[in-house]
Amino acid sequence: MLQYLLRRLLGMIPILFIVTIIVFLFVHLIPGDAARLVAGPDANKETIELVRKDLGLDKPIHEQYFTFIGNLLKGDLGTSLKTHKPVFDELAGRFIPTFWLTFWSMLWACIVGILIGIVSAVKRNKWQDYTGMLIAVVGISIPSFWLGLLLMQLFSVKLGWLPTGGLEDWRGYILPSITLGTGVAAIIARFSRSSLMDVLKEDYIRTGRAKGFAENSLVKRHAIKNAMIPVITMTGLQFGFLLGGSVVTETVFSFPGLGRLLIDAIATRDYPIIQAEILLFSVEFILINLVVDLMYGFLNPQIRYS
Amino acid sequence: MQKTKELEIMEEVLPQSYEKTVGKSPAKEFWKKFKKQKLALIAGVFIIFLIVISIIGPFIAPFDFAKADYKQTLQGPSWDHWAGTDAFGRDIFSRIIVGTKISLLVGFISVFAGAVIGTILGLISGFYGKWIDSIIMRFCDVLFAFPGILLEIGIIAILGPGLENVVVAVAIFTIPMFARIVRSNTLMLKSSLYVEATKSLGAKNFRIIWRHIFPGAISSIIVYFTMRLGTSILTAASLSFLGLGAQPPSPEWGAMLSAGRDYLGSAPHITIFPGMAIMLTVLAFNLFGDGLRDALDPKIKD
Numbered sequence: 001m002l003q004y005l006l007r008r009l010l011g012m013i014p015i016l017f018i019v020t021i022i023v024f025l026f027v028h029l030i031p032g033d034a035a036r037l038v039a040g041p042d043a044n045k046e047t048i049e050l051v052r053k054d055l056g057l058d059k060p061i062h063e064q065y066f067t068f069i070g071n072l073l074k075g076d077l078g079t080s081l082k083t084h085k086p087v088f089d090e091l092a093g094r095f096i097p098t099f100w101l102t103f104w105s106m107l108w109a110c111i112v113g114i115l116i117g118i119v120s121a122v123k124r125n126k127w128q129d130y131t132g133m134l135i136a137v138v139g140i141s142i143p144s145f146w147l148g149l150l151l152m153q154l155f156s157v158k159l160g161w162l163p164t165g166g167l168e169d170w171r172g173y174i175l176p177s178i179t180l181g182t183g184v185a186a187i188i189a190r191f192s193r194s195s196l197m198d199v200l201k202e203d204y205i206r207t208g209r210a211k212g213f214a215e216n217s218l219v220k221r222h223a224i225k226n227a228m229i230p231v232i233t234m235t236g237l238q239f240g241f242l243l244g245g246s247v248v249t250e251t252v253f254s255f256p257g258l259g260r261l262l263i264d265a266i267a268t269r270d271y272p273i274i275q276a277e278i279l280l281f282s283v284e285f286i287l288i289n290l291v292v293d294l295m296y297g298f299l300n301p302q303i304r305y306s
Numbered sequence: 307m308q309k310t311k312e313l314e315i316m317e318e319v320l321p322q323s324y325e326k327t328v329g330k331s332p333a334k335e336f337w338k339k340f341k342k343q344k345l346a347l348i349a350g351v352f353i354i355f356l357i358v359i360s361i362i363g364p365f366i367a368p369f370d371f372a373k374a375d376y377k378q379t380l381q382g383p384s385w386d387h388w389a390g391t392d393a394f395g396r397d398i399f400s401r402i403i404v405g406t407k408i409s410l411l412v413g414f415i416s417v418f419a420g421a422v423i424g425t426i427l428g429l430i431s432g433f434y435g436k437w438i439d440s441i442i443m444r445f446c447d448v449l450f451a452f453p454g455i456l457l458e459i460g461i462i463a464i465l466g467p468g469l470e471n472v473v474v475a476v477a478i479f480t481i482p483m484f485a486r487i488v489r490s491n492t493l494m495l496k497s498s499l500y501v502e503a504t505k506s507l508g509a510k511n512f513r514i515i516w517r518h519i520f521p522g523a524i525s526s527i528i529v530y531f532t533m534r535l536g537t538s539i540l541t542a543a544s545l546s547f548l549g550l551g552a553q554p555p556s557p558e559w560g561a562m563l564s565a566g567r568d569y570l571g572s573a574p575h576i577t578i579f580p581g582m583a584i585m586l587t588v589l590a591f592n593l594f595g596d597g598l599r600d601a602l603d604p605k606i607k608d
Contacts (some may be wrong), residue, residue, distance in 0.1 A: 146581030244454020
């Protein structure tokens with residue numbers, strides 16, 4: 001297990017390295033002169049040169065990269081062009097709301113998705129299956145921003161039960177979590193169904209049936225456990241979907257999280273914020289995938305030793 | 307001369323069950339399986355309907371989609387305006403009809419571009435292996451390291467907002483997915499007996515890839531292409547909703563929806579109808595893709 005852990009950790013390093021390079025190059029990829037953009041449209045030549053020096057853009061590119069990495073390791077992500085506060089402070093206050101939003105979305109999506117998947121697989125080609133899968137395909141196809149606005153229209157504007165946006169207390173999490181989790185719940189439902197159906201075709205299940213085990217206990221005690229292993233990996237990948245989706249959902253509900261900050265930063269061309277956000281989201285995603293891989297290896301010894 | 311030799315050997319290596327399907331064209335086989343899927347059939351008809359609408363849309367729309375009428379602002383659905391009017395008094399139904407073309411084109415062009423590049427990379431990666439495979443797959447890993455829609459948002463942050471840039475962003479996002487699928491298909495086909503037979507007959511690499519491996523991967527490509535279309539249309543609409551894609555006054559569905567947000571209390575129909583158009587379109591492509599998968603390539607899972 002330790003060896004597997006080490007191998008996985010080492011395998012992560014090149015990806016992290018390339019991601020930092022891409023994020024670093026981000027400022028250089030923007031068409032036009034970054035220093036001019038930062039200095040603003042009215043800046044004169046001297047100011048632009050001053051800004052260029054300030055940002056370290058006058059140094060050779062590899063030197064700039066090492067400075068960038070050095071600062072990164074110290075937790076220095078630069079300064080916001082809009083508020084002139086450190087980017088780290090700007091992100092810190094936004095991280096927790098987005099974390100809880102993705103957490104609650106993933107939690108309900110897993111529970112509901114797996115339940116629908118199991119029921120559909122067990123009741124294959126019966127009405128329960130058709131209903132479950134119809135709900136799932138609609139869940140995948142529904143635009144999250146539309147679903148969010150419909151929920152807001154019903155529960156906030158018409159009924160007045162929940163806030164239309166913002167985050168004053170826990171009620172501010174309810175509608176955004178439902179909105180964000182729907183697509184993931186649908187994907188998990190479809191995947192759990194096909195995974196459980198595959199397991200139910202296995203020899204050992206047939207043997208169990210032949211020996212006269214009740215179908216119910218066969219599914220509960222023997223099939224589900226094995227069927228859920230691939231679902232875990234799948235769920236890990238869906239975290240990417242959630243992290244990305246949080247941008248849309250947070251915009252719909254004016255939710256004070258990282259996603260909303262990103263869209264605001266793009267609108268105001270606050271490049272240090274954009275850069276830090278993309279880095280943060282990617283590193284988070286890579287780490288989640290690592291955890292999922294480790295869990296997978298833990299649950300399935302075959303993977304560990306291959 | 308070489309062709310007949312190829313055929314002879316192929317017939318020898320192919321399993322006996324091949325005999326049974328001889329005479330039935332693959333198209334007929336496919337149709338037999340596909341027509342059993344009622345939902346996918348309905349979805350297919352709906353997609354054809356959408357394509358027709360996107361072509362003749364501007365001619366059948368009851369109103370001029372761009373013409374403001376300040377006497378008729380924010381009106382709910384009525385006989386005159388089936389889906390009501392927006393804040394400028396423009397007919398929403400006409401705008402949705404005209405906007406069909408935008409969504410379909412953006413989805414199709416971006417997925418097509420991504421699929422072509424991804425397929426070529428996948429074929430090369432799977433066929434040649436070694437260092438070139440490592441490079442292409444690491445490149446895919448890096449693209450996959452940016453979660454979900456964030457890669458597209460990052461690309462647009464660099465290129466600037468606009469529908470063309472949305473197409474570029476979605477295409478880049480699509481490349482690694484096709485590369486991986488085609489690569490795994492190629493790996494499987496490369497070691498199959500008929501490819502080895504062709505190789506031993508002295509066929510050039512390019513010929514083997516183009517004539518023998520690519521056709522084997524094509525059913526996976528078609529299935530995946532259809533499924534990606536729905537997702538890409540949804541992504542493009544999301545980006546427009548965020549203000550990163552089509553800009554007002556374009557009748558793009560996501561942009562229309564975004565413009566209706568301020569009138570959620572007084573005129574919810576401005577958001578309801580464009581959203582419904584997006585959902586039905588994406589749903590049709592997803593159902594159609596599911597049906598294609600079951601009929602063509604049951605190996606691909608969700």
